[in-house]
Amino acid sequence: MVIEIVDFDDAYRDHRNAVVSLHYSAWGGLDDLTAALRARRAGFPFAPYLGVYAREDEALLSAAFVSHYPLTTPQGPETAAGIELLMTRPDATRRGLAGQLLQEVHRRERSAGRRISLLCTGRSNLAHELYLKLGYQDIFCPRAALRYIDRPRSRSSPAIRVRRAGTRDAPALARVHRRANAGALGFTRRESRSFRTRFLSGAVAVRNLLLAERQGRPAGYATLEPHSSWSRAAEVIAPTSEVRGALMAALERRSVGRWLAFGGDWFSGDDDPERIRCTPLLPSYAVMMACPLVPELRRRNLHRWLRSGGRPFACQLLDMF
Numbered sequence: 098m099v100i101e102i103v104d105f106d107d108a109y110r111d112h113r114n115a116v117v118s119l120h121y122s123a124w125g126g127l128d129d130l131t132a133a134l135r136a137r138r139a140g141f142p143f144a145p146y147l148g149v150y151a152r153e154d155e156a157l158l159s160a161a162f163v164s165h166y167p168l169t170t171p172q173g174p175e176t177a178a179g180i181e182l183l184m185t186r187p188d189a190t191r192r193g194l195a196g197q198l199l200q201e202v203h204r205r206e207r208s209a210g211r212r213i214s215l216l217c218t219g220r221s222n223l224a225h226e227l228y229l230k231l232g233y234q235d236i237f238c239p240r241a242a243l244r245y246i247d248r249p250r251s252r253s254s255p256a257i258r259v260r261r262a263g264t265r266d267a268p269a270l271a272r273v274h275r276r277a278n279a280g281a282l283g284f285t286r287r288e289s290r291s292f293r294t295r296f297l298s299g300a301v302a303v304r305n306l307l308l309a310e311r312q313g314r315p316a317g318y319a320t321l322e323p324h325s326s327w328s329r330a331a332e333v334i335a336p337t338s339e340v341r342g343a344l345m346a347a348l349e350r351r352s353v354g355r356w357l358a359f360g361g362d363w364f365s366g367d368d369d370p371e372r373i374r375c376t377p378l379l380p381s382y383a384v385m386m387a388c389p390l391v392p393e394l395r396r397r398n399l400h401r402w403l404r405s406g407g408r409p410f411a412c413q414l415l416d417m418f
């Protein structure tokens with residue numbers, strides 16, 4: 098039978114049951130679909146077509162969603178395509194459907210002026226092989242460090258106040274993030290809209306964000322997801338040691354009797370006193386990949402290119418979409 102590629106809205110209007118059962122069979126639930134629809138209503142920067150589906154007769158067999166992310170490369174700011182929720186119905190795999198959808202997305206995004214396509218996966222995910230075949234390269238692998246918190250040890254400066262953030266703090270969070278990443282390459286320009294839609298889509302619960310203020314002015318922030326035997330502070334933006342100490346004290350107070358896991362990219366070097374008290378930084382299985390969509394980028398090693406000129410590659414938890 099003939100495979101046709103259709104946009105999300107057409108598929109959702111004409112084959113809603115098939116859309117819902119495809120998401121259910123790929124991910125074991127429907128939270129992904131609900132979150133994407135809620136985020137689109139809130140203005141999340143999805144591609145205008147939101148996603149593409151491979152249709153065979155009345156059946157939807159494969160899907161991919163597409164967003165747009167601001168990215169800073171050595172050639173300046175640009176917008177990259179970001180692919181997520183790639184899925185094929187389990188009884189239709191190995192027929193080249195996911196590959197066809199990705200190529201269709203690349204074609205659409207290239208003709209809309211995008212030069213780079215990004216996605217996140219696991220290094221041991223079967224899809225990693227597919228992405229390599231299509232020209233994707235590994236560009237970023239988040240690292241983590243852990244510390245068991247028997248009692249709070251960090252000292253908080255009286256000049257810094259740490260409080261829970263609210264949705265109204267989204268512009269302040271975006272400013273802190275932008276200042277801390279000035280001069281870097283990668284995800285340096287997160288918009289306040291992006292924080293707000295992430296809260297609304299449920300990707301980050303706003304109650305899990307701690308904001309550090311100096312004289313009432315936002316100076317840094319940390320995410321904290323509490324689990325029963327551990328917590329995770331995957332994104333900590335703490336530009337000075339004073340802010341770092343205050344956020345660390347707040348994170349420790351909330352994690353006593355548990356392991357506290359950190360994303361690796363907030364410490365100011367390997368001899369940072371906070372860093373030394375943790376386990377060594379460990380790479381994770383998660384990986385961000387990038388595919389050049391235009392000939393002038395095809396010969397580049399994108400990992401090296403996105404760190405050229407001695408500039409670090411900025412990529413935090415909320416950027417691992």
Ligand SMILES: CC(C)(COP(=O)(O)OP(=O)(O)OC[C@H]1O[C@@H](n2cnc3c(N)ncnc32)[C@H](O)[C@@H]1OP(=O)(O)O)[C@@H](O)C(=O)NCCC(=O)NCCS
Pocket residue numbers: 123159182183184185186189190191192193194195196197217218219222223224226227230
């Ligand atoms: C990963 C997934 C999207 C692949 O869909 P697909 O339509 O089968 O992919 P394609 O047929 O286009 O590509 C197949 C290629 O992917 C790799 N691959 C996919 N499934 C594989 C498997 N079971 N074993 C080994 N390689 C596999 C191979 O490189 C394969 O090429 P080959 O068939 O020539 O050997 C599908 O298995 C899926 O939905 N998985 C669950 C959701 C998921 O993990 N999505 C990816 C999130 S990053």
